[in-house]
Amino acid sequence: xxxxxxxxxxxxxxxxxxxxxxxxxxxxxxxxxxxxxxxxxxxxxxxxxxxxxxxxxxxxxxxxxxxxxxxxxxxxxxxxxxxxxxxxxxxxxxxxxxxxxxxxxxxxxxxxxxxxxxxxxxxxxxxxxxxxxxxxxxxxxxxxxxxxxxxxxxxxxxxxxxxxxxxxxxxxxxxxxxxxxxxxxxxxxxxxxxxxxxxxxxxxxxxxxxxxxxxxxxxxxxxxxxxxxxxx
Numbered sequence: 001x002x003x004x005x006x007x008x009x010x011x012x013x014x015x016x017x018x019x020x021x022x023x024x025x026x027x028x029x030x031x032x033x034x035x036x037x038x039x040x041x042x043x044x045x046x047x048x049x050x051x052x053x054x055x056x057x058x059x060x061x062x063x064x065x066x067x068x069x070x071x072x073x074x075x076x077x078x079x080x081x082x083x084x085x086x087x088x089x090x091x092x093x094x095x096x097x098x099x100x101x102x103x104x105x106x107x108x109x110x111x112x113x114x115x116x117x118x119x120x121x122x123x124x125x126x127x128x129x130x131x132x133x134x135x136x137x138x139x140x141x142x143x144x145x146x147x148x149x150x151x152x153x154x155x156x157x158x159x160x161x162x163x164x165x166x167x168x169x170x171x172x173x174x175x176x177x178x179x180x181x182x183x184x185x186x187x188x189x190x191x192x193x194x195x196x197x198x199x200x201x202x203x204x205x206x207x208x209x210x211x212x213x214x215x216x217x218x219x220x221x222x223x224x225x226x227x228x229x230x231x232x
Contacts, residue, residue, distance in 0.1 A: 014079075014228065015043060015074045015075070015077055015105070016034070016046075016079070016082060017067070017074070017081050018047045018083075018084075019084065019091050021086050021087050021116075022086035023143055024085075024087075025051060028146070029214075030084060030113075030214075033217055033221075034082060035047050046074060050066055050087070052066070055145065055152050055154065056154060057155055058154060060089075060158075061161050064090060064097060067081075067094040068098075068103075071103075078105060078107075079105050079106065080111060080228040081094060081107045082110075083110070083111070083115065085114050085115065085211070086119065088116060089119045091110055091112060092112070093165055093167060093170070095110055095174060099172075107174065108174055109175055109177075110172070110177070111177045111179075111224055113179050113220075114180055114211050115187065116186070117167045118191050119165075120162050135159065136160075138156075139155055139156045139157075176201055176203070177203050177224065178203065179205045179207060180192040180193075180204065181210050181213055182206055182208055182209070184210055184211045185210060185211055186211045187211060192204065203227075
C-alpha cells in the first residue's frame, strides 16, 4: 500500500482526542500543536473545550460527559486519548468508564502529559486545610485562567465532585504512554513514577523538562505516532 493510501486508511479508522489542562483551552499552544500535527498525519482530530459552558461550575463529571460527547461524534474507529495535566486525570477516568460500559468508539491508547493523577490529594496538600475550608465556605476560589489571561472564580463543586474519582487505584488494560518532566513544578515526577510502577501496560518517559514539556514537543510527537501505530 502506498503512503497516501495508508494514511487515508488510518484516517478512516483512527482518531485522536486531545484534552487540555486546568484553566487552559483548545487555543493553547500545546493543543494547537497536537491538533495540527495529528491532522497532518491523516488522523481525525477533536479538541473539546472542557471549560464549557461555564468555568465557574466546572466539575470532573462534566468534563467526562464532554469527552463522551466528543467520542460519540467521531465514529466507530479506535481513539487515542491525549491528556495534559488535569486532562490526563480525566483521560484515565474516561478510558475506564468507557471500557466498563463497553461503549464505542473504544479508547485503545492513552498518552498522558505531566499527568495530575493524584488530583485531590495534590490540591489538598497545595492549598492546606484553611484555604480549603475558606473555599468551601465561600463556594468560590479565585484562580488564574491561562487561556483567558485573567482571574476567574471556581465553585467548591469542583473539589466536592473530584473527591468521588480515584485515578490512582485504577487498573487499565490498554497501552499507556506517559511523558513527565523531572523539573515539573506542579506534578512531581515521583508521584507519576509511583503510578507507573507495577503497571505493565505503561511506558514512562522521564525527561529533563518542566510541566509544559515544551522542550520535547517534537520528539514527543514522533514517539506518539509510533505508539499509536502511525509512522507518517
